[in-house]
Amino acid sequence: MERKTAHIDEFQVDEHEIPLxxxxxxxxxxxxxxxxxxxxxxxxxxxxxxxxxxxEPSELSFFGQMTTQFKESYRFDCPLDRHCSKPGDGWRRGS
Structure with a gap:
């Protein structure tokens, strides 16, 4: 199903040209x-x-789709039940 998406230039912007x-x-x-x-x-x-x-939802952006695929391909297993943040610290590829 194709989604109809507004164009970002249609929105009001602040003094730094960031859309509101x-x-x-x-x-x-x-x-x-x-x-x-x-x-x-x-x-x-x-x-x-x-x-x-x-x-940046995955349904609307290629970057979002790549991020979702990365999250699904990699997981972090921590032997000490803590958040691991680097490859040698419980990080492994798999599902």
Whole structure:
């Protein structure tokens, strides 16, 4: 199914040309849907409280798909029940 996605240039921007996250978004799974039914495009948005949101869902972006595949291909096993962060510390490829 092809998704109709808005263009990021349609949104208002702040003084640094960062698009403002539009109001009235609905969630559909991992995606944000605009009031007109189109999907929010991938990008960086400034939220109402001034924070930045990096929006890159795998359903809409090639980079997001690669990230999802990486997460599914690699897992971190920690013998001491802690978070491992480097290859020699419980890291291995597999599922």
């Amino acid at each position: 996250l539009p109001a009235g978004l609905k969630e559909e799974g991992d995606l944000y849907v605009l009031p007109d039914g189109r999907y929010l495009p991938c990008g960086v948005y400034k939220t109402a409280d001034g924070d930045l949101l990096l929006y």
